Amino acid sequence: MKFMRDYKMENLENLSKVFEFHGHKSPGTAMGVFMVDYAIELMNNLIKNRNVELNAVVETIPCLTDAVQIITGCTIGNEKMHVVDYGRFALTLYDKKTGIGIRVKLDVEKTKGYKNLHDWFLKRKPKRDLPKELVIGDIINARRDVLSYEMVRVKIKEEKLPVRFCSKCKEPFSSNNGGICKYCGGEGYYEVI
16 A cells, blocks of 8 residues: 655544544544654655655554554554554654654653643543543644654564464464464463353
8 A cells, every 4th residue: 555645734633533433532542643643744754755655663552553543544454553562652654665764752851841741641640630631632732842753764574474283273373483372372362161
């Protein structure tokens, strides 16, 4: 899939689309909308060739992934979005062909001027004591002022693992090592009842 377009968020329509997809209004998805918007604009400035195969890496699981999916079309299902759960509120958009991209993060130093956003980001207050509407209000006011970015090269892995058959359960699984699947090796997420 080829993707790159002139993109500037003139209004907040993406915010409502992402909230709807996410299932509710959340500060993480709101911040994600501004992060993705910024990353796309920076990618457009960085790569003048519009024939870019856009991919994304998201460094945390909750909230941010939904903003990336809705705005860019990069999903886990189409293998254009990869999640590396570092627990950091950051994302990278990059050209799959070259690995060149832009990493955008929520910068804690820059959040200090937005008390509710700062407290939310550092989890200084329980959710019940910090209404999400206040945090989202700070995010909308701050927009890109609380973000930082860097140009990066993503280490591209194109290797498709071969299919093997587990010697215990006999089910096929992808692996370089052969032997037994993760489930039979004790890493299963379920147990048969």
